[in-house]
Amino acid sequence: MSSAELNHAQTSAPLPPHPEKATLEGRNKILGIWLLIGAETVLFACLFGTYLALKGSNMNGPTTEELFQIPMVAAATLILLTSSLTSVLGVVGMHQKNVKKVMLWFGITVLLGAAFLGLEIYEFIEYVHEGHTFTGSAFGSAFYTLIGTHGSHVLFGITWITCLMIQVARRGLTLETTPKLFVASLYWHFVDVVWVFIFTVVYLMGKVG
Amino acid sequence: MSRGKPIGRLFLFFAMFALLLTGCEKPLSNVLDPQGKIGKEQLELINLSVYIMIFVCVIVFAIFFYVLLRFRRKPGDNAIPKQVEGSLMLETLWIVIPIILLVILAIPTVMTTFSQAKEAPKTASEDFIRVKATGHQFWWEFEYPDYKIRTSQELHIPVGKKVYVEVTSDDVVHAFWVPGLAGKVDASPGRINRIPIDADKPGIYKGRCAELCGASHALMNFQVVAEKPSEFEKWAKKRQKPKSEPQTVEAKDGKKVFAQNCMSCHAIDGTKLKMKGDKAPNLTGFAKRNKIGGLLDNNEKNLDRWLKNPEKVKPGTYMPGFSHLNKKDLSSLKTYLKSLK
Amino acid sequence: MATLVVLLVFALFIVAILTGGYNKQMISRFRSHWLWEWLTTVDHKKIGILYAIGGGFFFIFGGIEALLMRIQLFFPDNQFIVGRDFNELLSMHGTTMIFFVAMPLLFALMNVAVPLQIGARDVAFPFLNALGFWLFLAGGLLMNLGWLFGGAPDSGWTNYVPIALNQYSPGSGIDYYVLGLQIAGFGTTMGGLNFLATIINMRAPGMGFLRMPLFTWTSFVASALILFGFPPLTAGLFLVMFDRLFGAQFFEVALGGNPVIWQHLFWIFGHPEVYIVVLPAFGVMSDVISNFARKRLFGYTSMVFATLLIGFLGFMVWAHHMFTVGMGPMVNSIFAIATMAIAVPTGIKVFNWMFTMWGGKITYSTAMLYAVGFIPTFVLGGVTGIMLALPPADFQYHDSYFVVAHFHYVLIGGTVFGILSGLYYWWPKMFGYKLNETLGKWNFWVFFIGFHLTFLIQHFIGLFGMPRRYFTYQEEDGITLFNQISTVGAVMMGVGALLFVANIVVSYRNRTSLVAGNDPWDGRTLEWAISSPPPVFNFAQLPQVRSLDCWWHEKMEGNKEMEPAEPLDHIHMPNDTPLPIIMSLGFFISGLGLVFRAFEVGVLGLVVVVVTMFVRSFKPDHGYHIEVEEIKATKKGA
Structure with missing residues (x-):
């Protein structure tokens, strides 16, 4: 960050049109999150591969067809996809330098994320009751690891966005907070995209065959 | 570095090797002198690759040592050498030649890979025998399904016949290897791998476990006893009707x-x-x-x-x-x- | 005992927080200590030195392990170190040398050279850079704690399951492996991400991608390999951890698990890893050879594309480590051909190096000796690599000493020679004085000859039927003399390594007579345009890059320094921070807790991590400014 940019950050001069890309720090952050998303994609690809290799090994436990209930999972999917949309609206609000709008839409995003997590936990409890456990079979281990890893990403995402909302509430939209918000929303989209793949590969394909 | 050193070093190595290869010790098993057809096919491939690689090494080393000696900077020589960017012709040359060499190598490789992967016929016959080899920590179990024999540590095979070995494991991953006869295959729990081996000459060949399997990995040896078919049949008969009743x-x-x-x-x-x-x-x-x-x-x-x-x-x-x-x-x-x- | 240690560590941590947090005097005493500066630094040059110290430290362990193994193999049926103990040695030797020696030493060179070579004031994420280092150290220390408490890992650096599961490896050895590598792996991934972002975003004006020195290029590609290669390891380690700690069934055949999954995940990481450690070494060689031949790198563009191609193909060939798994002739053939294809870009590199020297004026400094010694060594390792790529032939070589010989030719002949070359080359830039050249030459020749003595013969030990990871052999095998020669060579390598240490000590004592100045080697790249060691901000004014080998270009134009691309202005730098080391401590405690199955401690460690992350996020850190007067003063001083 050159000194001119820094002064800009410290005095509250009006923000430039794309505040998240105005500083070198901001640009580095955005590039960094894209790289992180690349690495995470590989991580999830490995977990998907493991799941596909082991999904037949249910060892007398319930099979995917018996287990999965599409309506509930579809509802969860819808919730998460909507939260992606609301986070976009939050970023739009950020570009309009509208703190209220940012807080509103990111707040809704967090709530939807929490609702999704709640559904997932409920789903897990049901499965365990049906005899589909983490330690019961290789299928169980692979299933809970894949979905659980995604769930922990959701949890991390809502915590992160909540923290950023607190910072925005305290300091407003600055050259420091805007890249953070932008980056968190990118991460959030990634988490959603992973879910779309989980929905297709795990649930729909599990139902079909 | 003085002019003599690299060449002297090279001679030192060759001298050392000549000494070793003609030396007092004779290795028990030698991949470069296998006693079976399958091992010999593998050796052919090894030889082909060695020839190509020696060719490559000779060229590279010739250029290398020439450059090293020829283009030393003499004391007090402060001239700036010509800053060459590259040479399209040369660079194309050392892309094309390796590709040609690799193609020469790749064709027999793929052919041997497929020909050696042929599996045992489903029905028993005179031309081959079937064995199931199971790795355990730290011993080998051998089962002859066509003879209904179960034994361990010693794999008896008839000379001149193909032996289809079904390799698996009861606990951890092992690998079944008889270096004097042919290559190896993993013994993994939950899966069966098939490899053929054979021996041309009667003799005892040392078998080894080649995948780290625990404390006594190095001691998980077995023996392949290759015998004339008639002797093998005699052994099999004996094993089917063993003398196990105590006499004294x-x-x-x-x-x-x-x-x-x-x-x-x-x-x-x-x-x-x-x-x-x-x-x-x-x-x-x-x-x-x-x-x-x-x-x-x-x-x-x-x-x-x-x-x-x-x-x-x-x-x-x-x-x-x-x-x-x-x-x-x-x-x-x-x-x-x-x-x- | 074990739980006690965990609790003790934790108690110390609490005490540190309490006293440090409330006792201003204590804090200021800490802060004024010279060590504090090193513990909290975010300066890439200092972190580079820290990486070098860390890598050197673990090199002592890895080297001693190697020597102990070679001593055991001196006689047939030797009873010196057998069974599980020997397995611990070989596992720790492999893991240490790859993860805690080769990688950190390369990160050391990357940290020292890359930002200077691209004309940057720092890396893109200085905080992550420091965190990466401390995580590497935490992981390495955690893994080596196994020697003291509960046994070291004993399933090889490849850690194949099921032998690494509780049933066959009870005790905490594998837990140390899994958690130590996981923590170090996080650090490495951050390092890779950081260098990618640095090289993409922070190049000086005019420094286009095709003007970057080759070391930067290879670091760039290696960083990309780290970024995409480490997640499979992370995933695999999680699976093993879940199986061992939480009763998952990924690899338990009786419950539907499949041990081959680990092998795939490991090698999807493991093969790129080979290129991660060898590509930066290629880069060092390229820069050193072109520097000491006083010639521009021959075929620069093809070198760059060869690097990219090697990086890309590196991901396509992992299954050639698994030819004997029984994947069938089709899979084996495909991976065989993909593997052979790597020979082409590698060949391009070898010929380009030789033709860089062709027509040049070669000065044989120690750095150049290592670079030159690298070429034939690496060619030998490369041709055996092609031989290993032929599946039917590999059935004979696989897991034998032939493989051991092959990868030591590549890893020592490539990586270690590269690292040593790089250390001799950049030592003056790091510390301001050169290493002693006479001792350096001794170091090179002893190490070089010892290396070939150790490993050339091992090709034959393998061909004569000795599998790798054997703690003994029998007299009847007829390979006693061969093994003894190899051991003698290993001792010679040990002496060679000691000579390097001696050189560091001797050179430090005589540093006043070895003072280097800005440009001791008549260099070509940007790092030689600034003082040695560089000021904290590297460049008072960012330079305007006008060509490849830009510093050489300016010198040829008769300029004494780079043309600045910006007016002299005050410079903004990030503050030092203790958070990375605290965060790593949290990971360390968590890992230790999980190793001893004390899950409360495991969670508490993670709480420390999360709290530090909150502090980092909420406490604004604007850094500080270096004023123009100060910059001018530094300039004059240099």
Whole structure:
């Protein structure tokens, strides 16, 4: 960050049109999150591969067809996809330098994320009751690891966005907070995209065959 | 660096190697001198690759040493050499030539890979035999499904016939390798891998485990005993009708000791025992084996050593020591074991 | 005992927080200590030195392990170190040398050279850079704790399951492996991400991608390999951890698990890893050779594309480590051909190096000796690599000493020679004085000859039927003399390594007579345009890059320094921070807790991590400014 940019950050001069890309720090952050998303994609690809290799090994436990209930999972999917949309609206609000709008839409995003997590936990409890456990079979281990890893990403995402909302509430939209918000929303989209793949590969394909 | 050094170094290595290769030791098994057709096919491929690689090395080393000596900076020479960017012709040359060499290498590679992967015919026949080899920590079990024989540590095969080995494991990953005959394959739990081996000449070939499998990985040896087909058939007959009944009083006592201490893990065919353990090597025909535990020469002293403290011989083995047995029991047990033919 | 240690560590941590947080005097005493500066630094040059110290430290362990193994193999049926103990040695030797020696030493060179070579004041994420280092150290220390408490890992650096599961490896050895590598792996991934972002975003004006020195290029590609290669390891380690700690069934055949999954995940990481450690070494060689031949790198563009191609193909060939797994002739053939294809870009590199020297004026400094010694060594390792790529032939070589010989030719002949070359080359830039050249030459020749003595013969030990990871062989095998020669060579390598240490000590004592100045080697790239060691901000004014080998270009134009691309202005730098080391401590405690199955401690460690992350996020850290007067003063001083 050159000194001119820094002064800009410290005095509250009006923000430039794309505040998240105005500083070198901001640009580095955005590039960094894209790289992180690349690495995470590989991580999830490995977990998907493991799941596909082991999904037949249910060892007398319930099979995917018996287990999965599409309506509930579809509802969860819808919730998460909507939260992606609301986070976009939050970023739009950020570009309009509208703190209220940012807080509103990111707040809704967090709530939807929490609702999704709640559904997932409920789903897990049901499965365990049906005899589909983490330690019961290789299928169980692979299933809970894949979905659980995604769930922990959701949890991390809502915590992160909540923290950023607190910072925005305290300091407003600055050259420091805007890249953070932008980056968190990118991460959030990634988490959603992973879910779309989980929905297709795990649930729909599990139902079909 | 003076002018003589690199060349001197090279000579040193060649001299050392000549010394070694003609030296006093003769390796027991040699990948470069396999005793079976399959190993020889693999050797052909190895040789082809070695020739190509020697060709490459000679060219590279020639240029390398020439450059090293020719373009040294003389003291006081401060001239700036011409800053060459590259040469399209040269660079194309060293892209194209390696590709050609690789194609020459790739074609026989793929052909051999496929030809050697042919699996055993489904029905039994005179031309080949089938064996199931199972790796255990730290011993090998061999089963001949067409002969209904189960044995361990010693794989008897007829010379000149293809032996299709089905390799698997009972616990961790091992690998089945007889370096003097042919290449290896992994023994993984839950899957069966098939490889063919064969021997041209009668003889004893050392087999090894080639995948780290625990404390005694280095001691998980076995022997491949290649015999003339007639002798192999004789061996198989003997093994189908083994002499396992104790003949002397001492051997009878020995069998009792065996029944009390050993049979929950070890089996002996051809005699009446309450159970036939399968956790440890099948001991039918033990007296005819060359090695104890696949490792020690089969004699009185070693048998004693092994029975008393197997941990000392093979660290990590599941076999407990029997030093607590009294002298009489131990010696009758040994007598019985030595009577198994 | 074990739990006690965990609790003790934790108690110390609490005490540190309490006293440090409330006792101003204590804090200021800490802060004024010279060590504090090193513990909290975010300066890439200092972190580079820290990486070098860390890598050197673990090199002592890895080297001693190697020597102990070679001593055991001196006689047939030797009883010196057998069974599980030997397995611990070989596992720790492999893991240490790859993860805690080769990688950190390369990160050391990357940290020292890359930002200077691209004309940057710092890396893109200085905080992550420091965190990466401390995580590497935490992981390495955690893994080596196994020697003291509960046994070291004993399933090889490849850690194949099921032998690495509780049933076959009880005790905490594998837990140390899994958690130590996981923690170090996080650090490495951050390092890779950081260098990618640095090289993409922070190049000086005019420094286009095709003007970057080759070391920067290879670091760039290696960083990309780290970024995409480490996640499979992370995933695999999680699976093993879940199986061992939480009763998952990924690899338990009886419950539907499949051990081959680990092998795939490991090698999807493991093969790129080979290129991660060898590509930066290629880069060092390229820069050193072109520097000491006083010639521009021959075929620069093709070198760059060869690097990219090697990086890309590196991901396509992992299954050639698994030819004997039984994947069938089709899979084996495909991977065989993909593997052979790598020979082409590698060949391009070798010929380009030789033709860089062709027509040049070669000065044989120690750095150049290592670079030159590298070429034939690496060619030998490369041709055996092609031989290993032929599946039917590999059935004979696989897991034998032939493989051991092959990868030591590549890893020592490539990586270690590269690192040593790089250390001799950049030492003056790091510390301001050169290493002693006479001792350096001794170091090179002893190490070089010892290396070939150790490993050339091992090709034959393998061909004569000795599998790798054997703690002994029998007299009947007829390979005693061969093994003894190899051991003698290993001792010689040990002496060679000691000579390097001696050189560091001797050179430090005589540093006043070895003072280097800005440009001791008549260099070509940007790092030689600034003082040695560089000021904290590297460049008072960012330079305007006008060509490849830009510093050489300016010198040829008769300029004494780079043309600045910006007016002299005050410079903004990030503050030092203790958070990375605290965060790593949290990971360390968590790992230790999980190793001893004390899950409360495991969670508490993670709480420390999360709390530090909150502090980092909420406490604004604007850094500080270096004023123009100060910059001018530094300039004059240099």
